[in-house]
Amino acid sequence: MTTFATGLSRQDLELLAPDPTGVLDPATLEFVAELGRRFSGRVEDLLARRREVQKRYDEGERPGFLAATSAVRDSDWTIAEVPEDLRDRRVEITGPVDRKMIINGLNSGARVFMADFEDSTAPTWTNVVQGQANLRDAVRGVIRYVQPETGKSYELADDPATLMVRPRGWHLPEAHVRLGGHPLPASLFDFGVFFFQNARALVDQGSGPYFYLPKLQGHREARLWNDVFVFAQDALGLARGTVKATVLIETLPAAFEMDEILFELREHSAGLNCGRWDYIFSFVKTRRADPSAVLPDRGQVTMEQPFLRAYTQLLVKTCHRRGAHAMGGMAAQIPIKDDPQKSAEALARVRADKEREARDGHDGTWVAHPGLVALAREVFDAHMPGSNQVHRQRPDVWENAALLLSTPQGTRTEAGLRHNVRVGVQYLEAWLSGTGCVPLYHLMEDAATAEICRTQLWQWIRHGAALDDGRIVTAEVVEGALADEMCALRSRLGAGRFAASRFQEAARLFESLCTERELTEFLTLPAYDALVARA
DSSP, rough: OOOOOOSOOOGGEEEESOOOOSSSSSHHHHHHHHHHHHHHHHHHHHHHHHHHHHHHHTTTTTOOOOOOHHHHHSSSOOOOOGGGGGSOOSEEEEEESSSSHHHHTTTTTOOOEEEEESSEEEEEEHHHHHHEEEEHHHHOOOOOOOOOOTOEEEEOOOSOOEEEEEEEOTTEEEEEEEEEEEEEEEHHHHHHHHHHHHHHHHHHHTTOOOOEOOOOOOOOHHHHHHHHHHHHHHTTTTOOTTTEEEEEEESSHHHHHHHHHHHHHHTTTEEEEEEEEEEHHHHHTTTTTOOGGGOOOOOOOOSHHHHHHHHHHHHHHHHTTOOOOOOOEEOOBOOOTOOHHHHHHHHHHHHHHHHHHHHHSSSSSEEGGGHHHHHHHHHHHHHHOOOOOOOOTTOOOOOOOOTTTTOOOOOOOOOHHHHHHHHHHHHHHHHHHTOOEEEEETTEEEEHHHHHHHHHHHHHTTTTTTTTTBBBBBBBHHHHHHHHHHHHHHHHOOOHHHHHHHHHHHHHHHHHHHHHHSSSSSHHHHHHHHHHHHO
């Protein structure tokens, strides 16, 4: 058992729920406790800094490139070399940490499977702890799942994808684990359990502990992760640089600090990723007080909008200058089995999106469904014959704050408003029921989509935005649409099924989030309170 030089005892860490899996053994808990002792205070400091910076944005300041770190942007340096199993990442698939999804993701034919404790997993205690046990079994090659209804058995294939893990973001607590009477940061819990259980086994297999880091807002938050990695590796006697992490650039402030984020993590970096759905959410949230930043229907906020083109191309330029992978964004489409024509149209959109990414210089891309792996691989095989295209520089791309901050153009419609309501409520109902990855209207949705839905409606109400028919969006307009959509859901599901669901709770929460005076930072915070209270 690993021991740590500390004056605090293990009793300072409290588990408020049982662990039926055995994954939380005493040594693992002591490691997690030490992470909390060393880093929880810094997490709180960074969250306080987020609030201070947002206050300045609300008062009229705008995000921009930092004068204090210009030397980092202007100087020549590169990240450390990535290991062999992370050099070709042309297709990555993501999904929640339930047993069947892990097996399917690893067997999907993608180069990488990202097991997600964050936006696609509703963090019930059972989901979180069982997810860690599932990953422990996957790393050791013994994971197996039998479908109760059919008896169909799922096991790992001979050549599974490389495993990466996304812990929850800095802002989320783990309510079931307390240190000194306070909830442990969920990020430290997720990382700590997985790392302690699996890092050595992964290294022995010729791989390593690889992570995706969500929702960072700047280089100081990357520095904290780097310090966590250094401590964790030292504690287990692993060489520094064994951990590799890809940062999702999915907040507007982080787009102005991409060089600095890579620099802070340069010993542990595996590149950057365009987390575009959360990026749209962050654009609205960051500029929530700015009446000039009101978005059109979210269906019109495509990757061809100038602010998204500027962000994705700057990411490619930045990564390749530093010798890092530049990963493309998610294709959330699901093959439509009962409508060949619509399915063909959806796949054509995926193809066009992936061709744009490959031409721009991305080194790989994300898909949400195994049925899209072959298409995405075909596109990148055609445009990227090598394992990556890090050698491709983008001298035509420049830092352009005005483009990064440009408001997408388009119209606002009643159909767009109602679609936001439908998707937002249905996703929240599933999340409150313990499911974080939900197929809706032929797309695989996670929390990022629901965040766009509710912040966009909040923004329209806050600034009195007009629909294309001239009506002003008010709280009453949104509440009326919500009432109509709930009636339609009740009619479609039937009274009994509707009453047994959590739609009424989801509708109340969604309405509150859309119509409140001050915007809630993340819908998963009040929704998590509801999960914990229900448990």
